[in-house]
Amino acid sequence: MQNKYSLFIGGRWIESSQQERFPAINPYTQEEWASIPQASEEQVADAIVAARKAFGTWRKTSGLERGRLLNKLADLLADDAERMGNLESTDNGKIIRETRHQMTFCARQYRFHAGFADKLWGKSIPLDQRDVLDYTVREPLGVVVLVTAWNSPMVLLSNKLAPALAAGNCVVIKPSEHASASTLEFARMVEMAGFPAGVVNVVTGDARVGKALLNSGRINRVSFTGSPGVGAEIAANAGRNLVPVTLELGGKSPNIIFDDADLPKAVNGALAGIFAATGQTCIAGSRLLVQRPVYAEVVDKLVERAKKIKLGNPVDKATEMGTVANEPQFRRILQMIDKAKGEGASLAAGGGRAGGAELAKGLFVEPTIFVDVQNDMSIAQEEVFGPVLSIIPFDTEEEAIEISNTTRFGLAAGVWTTNISRALRVSREIDTGVVWINTYRVSAAQAPFGGVKDSGFGRERGDVALDEFTSVKNIMVDFSNADRDPFAV
Structure with a gap:
């Protein structure tokens, strides 16, 4: 039986009899095994609006609660690792010996960042002026677009989604059109875990979806994994709109x-x-x-x-x-x-x-x-x-x-x-x-990951990943009784 998937926007599964669709092909049998929706520009816009609306509440949700939801999500994924591994192997041809363990690794990443959700501490900074209190707070960015590649959809997503949610952002996820099924199945777990509607949204489709997301003018960051060519296009587009990017691109290691x-x-x-x-x-x-x-x-x-x-x-x-x-x-x-x-x-x-x-x-x-x-x-x-x-x-x-x-x-x-x-x-x-x-291809949730030169910039995994999804606000409080010269700094 063919799986027919829907978009996940604003906590709802969006279906339409007129929805353009494309097939998911099993690279082992060359048979169509699932049907994936092609999101329209209007649906992409709806996803961003849903995320923007949810952000108003989600950013105020306590770190304790965000951490609880991330841990619940990790439990659901770990408990279903066998099925999810099979699903991803069917979709992209990677062996089950790896995809099964990748699901467990993903769960570890959600748990790792769940532990940081209530520990996004700022700093108290001693100034030259002893009667001014200076401190920083770390705040979420807002709506973040997460774009993943087809080779390891769930791992690449966990690299981005875990710190983004822990920091209090809302997200719109765009998986590769060559491997979308596991991400859509994962969205069901997001729903089951109890995340508020609109915090996580998934829109699938080809490059038209990516362009619609980037050209919306209403996003606060892009985190992309893929080819250097596409990464360069995304960086150029983001630069024109002054949107920061994290790029995890290719390698010739x-x-x-x-x-x-x-x-x-x-x-x-x-x-x-x-x-x-x-x-x-x-x-x-x-x-x-x-x-x-x-x-x-x-x-x-x-x-x-x-x-x-x-x-x-x-x-x-x-x-x-x-x-x-x-x-x-x-x-x-x-x-x-x-x-x-x-x-x-x-x-x-x-x-x-x-x-x-x-x-x-x-x-x-x-x-x-x-x-x-x-x-x-x-x-x-x-x-x-x-x-x-x-x-x-x-x-x-x-x-x-x-x-x-x-x-x-x-x-x-x-x-x-x-x-x-x-x-x-x-x-x-x-x-x-x-x-x-004296080893190779070893990964850990605690260990930062990313490249230099044409391999991209920014870091995923580890505590430094949170820096990609937060901004630092500086706050000064004058507690002196003196009148200051208004014409001098």
Whole structure:
């Protein structure tokens, strides 16, 4: 039976017989499994109005109450993690082994920020003037637009929604048109948790919805996760309207293996960095830098392991790598592979569409490895967002740093070495927002996340995420009995 979803605006599920709709396609079976509404400009406007109206009350709701509702939301999500994981795997092809745990991680994020809801403290500031009391308060911004991508809809949403609600903002959520179902299902949990009508709204659809939100003139912040190209457009539009933005964009992350590394652990980390989530993650360690004394050994081990990765049905717990999430991305990955071959990159594994009876209908790409890659090749500079690894040899620590930083991106990096001094030196010199040492692709609700350069700006997760969704107001109180000169500051 096909799921037919509705928009969630002002605490109501909006349905219309005239509503334009689009299909949700299962990337494993290539069958339509759900119907998603395309929000009109009028409905987008209604969502903003609903959020604006709710903000008047929500901003005055105690932090204790906001925290209670966020904890309730976390409980509902954690209790339904299996079903929600299956739903997301059906929608975007990510394996259930990951999506199931992602739901638990999302619940952790809501609980983490629930604890901050009643702790948004300001400061008492000592001034030169001893008879003036100066203090700050942190206030919510108002109506915030949250735009998420298709690769991990629920995790990306929790990065934004948890701190936004904890701080007292109201939100309008716009998920990717390629993966909207889990966000709409989650809106039911928002309703069940008891959030006031209009605090959380969900409008689905293509780029027309995003443009309508950004051009409304009635929003106070945009938090976007997606491609650098779209992020640049959003930033430019927001700048014209003086709306602040948080951008979590792409990456071309270096994963560096030095010759003194624990090689079995490093190879496992390199494998996780690029083939987990079918490489469809902004933090993918898609550039593997390997020091020459261990280069051949690392390449051999990775090629051997890559050829054994089990591809299959994303909802089968034995599957290690699922499908590409959608047809446009599938075509782009194959084009990037062909382009790399044309530029002279040496193919060591994979390199095309994965075959086999079980895989015939699905959007499967073979785990692909290019070796002896030059850092100026497109495969080493452009984000593929798929299971494609470029392995680059290097000789010295300085060369590894130079190669790592010679890219327009700056999201994440990995460093594999048993030399703690080297690890600290290299992690300090790499231009990224996140560095992992002797591990890769590890997330925590407490740990700030975000990039530099074309990977965006602003931070999600951790207590610093609250800074993205609050403004600081300074208040001065003169308690002296003196008359001040009105013509001098």
